[in-house]
Amino acid sequence: MSVDVQTLAAEVRGPVLLPGSREYDEERSGFQTDLRHRPAAVVGATRPEDVRAAVRFAAERRLPVAVQSTGHGIVTALDGEGVLISTRRMKAVAVDAAAGTVTAQAGVVWGEVIERAAPHGLAPVNGSAPHVGVVGYLLGGGIGLLGRLTGYASDHVRAVDIVTADGALRHVTAGSDPDLFWALRGGGGNFGAVTAVETALVPVTRLYGGALHFAADHPLDLLDAYRAWTLTLPEELTSSICLMTCPPWPSVPEPLHGRYAAHVRIAFTGSAEEGERLVAPLRALGPRLSDTVREMPYTQAGTIYQDPRVPHAYFGGNVLLRELDPAALRTVVDVAGPDAAVPCILEIRHLGGAFARRPPDAGAVGGREAAYLLRVMTGGTAAPSTVARPVHQRVYDALKPWTVGRSLNSLYNDGAPVSQEQVRELFAAEDYGRLRRVKTLHDPHNLFRFTHNITPLHGE
Incomplete structure (x- = not known):
């Protein structure tokens, strides 16, 4: 063309x-x-x-x-x-310390907001990777580093500047356009091209956090212990566990290179003394290959997950779960653990707390009743997606009795067509209908369809 x-x-x-x-x-x-x-x-x-x-x-x-x-x-x-x-050249960031907000253009990443907010004693409701873009994360909901305390990041958005399919630049707020404002906070990039967002900051300056690495010779035992531990935690502590064969990346401690290991990530806003007490049951599980859990300024929060910064190939998906069933976890490990037919990364994030509470002005995020998010991923160079995709699906099938939905931000496609049935799984049924009405109003010809596409009402 x-x-x-x-x-x-x-x-x-x-x-x-x-x-x-x-x-x-x-x-x-x-x-x-x-x-x-x-x-x-x-x-x-x-x-x-x-x-x-x-x-x-x-x-x-x-x-x-x-x-x-x-x-x-x-x-x-x-x-x-x-x-x-x-939009990567659009990099303006403005912190309003008195209002407790930040306005970021569409090319800004979270690390830039963290650095700008810190001198004011504030922090954004960001995720685990500081090099992820602000706008895409917020449009998809945003499962934050402190999400059990703060809830979904999209619920903290105050305004969105967006160019809709008619070419109009709109400043969208709860007062100016309640339906579009609701849809933008969790409905993905379906409704136009966002140029900037204004979102609230939180009064956080430090954490007790970091990562514990264990050899995962018996991965099911570690998952069972993690599940039991999460049942005891206050909302001030948000955590996750990841099982994988560790790659030889600079972000991965050298003793872990090539080993199948468990990586437990912890972020706690309480005192270091209380954090030590809460983390003690995990440390008692056995020798640690690495232990970086410590008192830290919030500006170092990006070190907790050690997410890779080098672009690479990957795809995968997730399910939101009302609980972690021990028998189902056994099946998950059998299918996608160290002896899997293709290499898999298994991650469980502890939700609940503020994630489960729907504020009066909540956005379109679905599956809020979930207590856990389980992700399965494979590096695109490790196995063809046609081979790995059935392995991932066996995990999802095993967890189906406990599944309440899927998280939009943790779906990494391999290029296969995304069906409307898959999109429906992201939202409550009544919310999906409302999203389609908003889509029909603002993008009737479906110009913005290269996303988890919500079709206009006349589009089926």
Whole structure:
């Protein structure tokens, strides 16, 4: 498909890039390296007006639009058609300490917000990886580092600046457009191209947190112990456990390279003394290959999970669970543990607490009653997705009796088509209907469909 690049370039300040150039390939590349957009043109937006121009150009020609900042969670790749809007150059951050809020443009990552908020004694409701983009995380709900205390990150959003399919730049709040504001907080990127968000900060300056690594020669015993431990915890402590064969990455301690290990992550806002007491049952499980749990400033919170910073190939999914059944965990380990047919990463995140409480002005996030999130992932270079996907599905099938939904932000696609049935699983039934009505109003031609796509009402 050819694009009238001169017309488009005349409307935007940033670059307009076409296939065949090194700059085009760099601009379309994201963190998820095995699933990349191949659009007819890329617009490197530098300001909201660039985003407006790109959306207007596409809408007038009925071209689809995809939006990318860091590219951590591409769902469906735009291939050979349409316009990709790259927002990574939009980096303005403004903290309002008196109001306890931050406004971040669409290219900002959480680490930048953490650094800007810290001098004011404040912190954002961010996730485990400081290099993840602010906007995509908030649109998908956001399971935060302190989520059992703070709830879903999207419920802290105060305003969204978005260019809808008609080319209008809207400042959306609970007062200006309650339905669109609700949909944007958990409904994903279905409703337009976000240029900035305003979200609340929390008065957190330090943590007792870090990671414990254990050799996972008996992974089921460790999962059973973790499950029992989580039943004793206050909401001020949010944690997770991950089982995997550790890669030789710089973020992974060298003694773990090549070993199948358990990685327990802890973030606690109480005192170090109370934290020591709460973590003691875990330390008693046996020798630790690594123990970084300590008192730390919040600016070091990104060290807890040690998420990889180097772009790589991966795909996987998740289920939200009302409980962890010990018998089901045995099946999970048998299917996706150290002896799995393909290498798998198993992760369980402890939810409940504030996650389970729906505030009066809550957004569209589904599955709030879940007590745990279980993720299964495979590196794209470790096994073809056609081989690994059935292994993942066997895990989900084993957990079906306890499943209450799926988390949008933890679905990493391999390029396979995403069905409407899969999208419905992300939301409560009545919320899905409401989301479709909002979609029909603001994007009736489904220009923004390269996401967990909610189709307009006339789209089926």
